[in-house]
Amino acid sequence: MSELAGRVALVTGASRGIGAATARALAAAGARVILTDLADASALAAELGGLWRRQDVTREDEWREVMAFARSEAGGLDILVNNAGLFLQKPLLETTLDDWRRLHAVNVEGVFLGCKHAVPLLAERAPRWAGGAAIVNISSVAGLVGAAGAVCYNASKGAVRIMTKGLALELARSRIRVNSVHPGLIDTTMGQEVMSRVAAALRVDDEEARSRLARRTPLRTLGKPAYIADAVAFLASDRAAYVTGTEMVVDGGFTAQ
Ligand SMILES: NC(=O)c1ccc[n+]([C@@H]2O[C@H](COP(=O)([O-])OP(=O)(O)OC[C@H]3O[C@@H](n4cnc5c(N)ncnc54)[C@H](O)[C@@H]3O)[C@@H](O)[C@H]2O)c1
Known part of the structure; x- marks a missing residue:
C-alpha cells in the first residue's frame, strides 16, 4: 500500500510505543517519516528509510529547528502526529503545581507548539493532496472520561481534545484537517506503568491486573500500539x-460502557 507516497510525516515521541508503531505504519503506507523524541530513535529511522532528529517538544526553539530540518531535508511537511506524552497518576492533594506544569508542558504546550510551527509548512503543500494536509493529536480516553487519581492527565488530554476541534475549524480553509485519537489502555511502557499502579491498588501482581483490565474491556483484550497507528494512518x-x-x-469498547 502506498497511499501516502510522496508525503512527509513527522511523529513526535517516536522512539517506542505508539509513536514507533505510528512511524512504522506511515512508512509502510509510503510516507517519508521524520522521527523525533528525547530518546534515540535513529536506528528505527534508518530501518524505515526516514529521518531522525532529537527534540524536546516543550521547547519552542527546537520546534523551529525541526521545521527548518523538515524543509531542508525532506522538502516540507504534509502530516504531523503529536504523540509525545507523559502520564501521571497522583491524587489531587499530592499533586504539586510543578507536577501540573511539567505534564501540561509536554501534553498540552507540546501539541500547541507543534501545531503552531507546522501549520505554515502544512499549508504550503496541502493543495497537492485530495485530502489536504493532516494533523493527528494523540489524546486518550482520559480526555473523554474521568480517571480517579489522574486529574493532571485528565485535564491535559481534555485540552488536546478541544484544542483539536478549535484548530480544525480555524484551519479548514487552509485544507489542513485536524483530528484527535483517543487510545484506551495500550501495551506500551506507559500502559505497563498504568497496569502496575492498578496492580498495586488491587494488591495483585501485574499479570493479574493485566487480565482483570482485559476482562473489563468489551473486546476482552488490551490494545496494541498498531491499533492506534492504523487509526492515525487512516486519518x-x-x-x-x-x-x-x-x-x-x-x-x-471501554468508554462505550
Ligand atoms: N499507552 C497507553 O495506554 C495510552 C493510552 C492513552 C493515550 N496514550 C497516549 O499516547 C501517546 C504515546 O504513549 P505511549 O504509550 O507510546 O507512551 P511511552 O511512554 O511508551 O512513549 C512516550 C514517548 O514520548 C517521549 N517523550 C516524553 N516527553 C517528551 C518530550 N518532552 N519531548 C519529546 N518526546 C518526549 C518519550 O521519550 C517516549 O518515547 C501519549 O501521548 C500518551 O499519553 C497512551
Whole structure:
C-alpha cells in the first residue's frame, strides 16, 4: 500500500510505543517519516528509510529547528502526529503545581507548539493532496472520561481534545484537517506503568491486573500500539478527506460502557 507516497510525516515521541508503531505504519503506507523524541530513535529511522532528529517538544526553539530540518531535508511537511506524552497518576492533594506544569508542558504546550510551527509548512503543500494536509493529536480516553487519581492527565488530554476541534475549524480553509485519537489502555511502557499502579491498588501482581483490565474491556483484550497507528494512518490519508474535528476512540469498547 502506498497511499501516502510522496508525503512527509513527522511523529513526535517516536522512539517506542505508539509513536514507533505510528512511524512504522506511515512508512509502510509510503510516507517519508521524520522521527523525533528525547530518546534515540535513529536506528528505527534508518530501518524505515526516514529521518531522525532529537527534540524536546516543550521547547519552542527546537520546534523551529525541526521545521527548518523538515524543509531542508525532506522538502516540507504534509502530516504531523503529536504523540509525545507523559502520564501521571497522583491524587489531587499530592499533586504539586510543578507536577501540573511539567505534564501540561509536554501534553498540552507540546501539541500547541507543534501545531503552531507546522501549520505554515502544512499549508504550503496541502493543495497537492485530495485530502489536504493532516494533523493527528494523540489524546486518550482520559480526555473523554474521568480517571480517579489522574486529574493532571485528565485535564491535559481534555485540552488536546478541544484544542483539536478549535484548530480544525480555524484551519479548514487552509485544507489542513485536524483530528484527535483517543487510545484506551495500550501495551506500551506507559500502559505497563498504568497496569502496575492498578496492580498495586488491587494488591495483585501485574499479570493479574493485566487480565482483570482485559476482562473489563468489551473486546476482552488490551490494545496494541498498531491499533492506534492504523487509526492515525487512516486519518492522515485521503480516505479521511472529509474527516476533521473528530475524536476517534480506539479502546476496545471501554468508554462505550
Ligand atoms: N499507552 C497507553 O495506554 C495510552 C493510552 C492513552 C493515550 N496514550 C497516549 O499516547 C501517546 C504515546 O504513549 P505511549 O504509550 O507510546 O507512551 P511511552 O511512554 O511508551 O512513549 C512516550 C514517548 O514520548 C517521549 N517523550 C516524553 N516527553 C517528551 C518530550 N518532552 N519531548 C519529546 N518526546 C518526549 C518519550 O521519550 C517516549 O518515547 C501519549 O501521548 C500518551 O499519553 C497512551
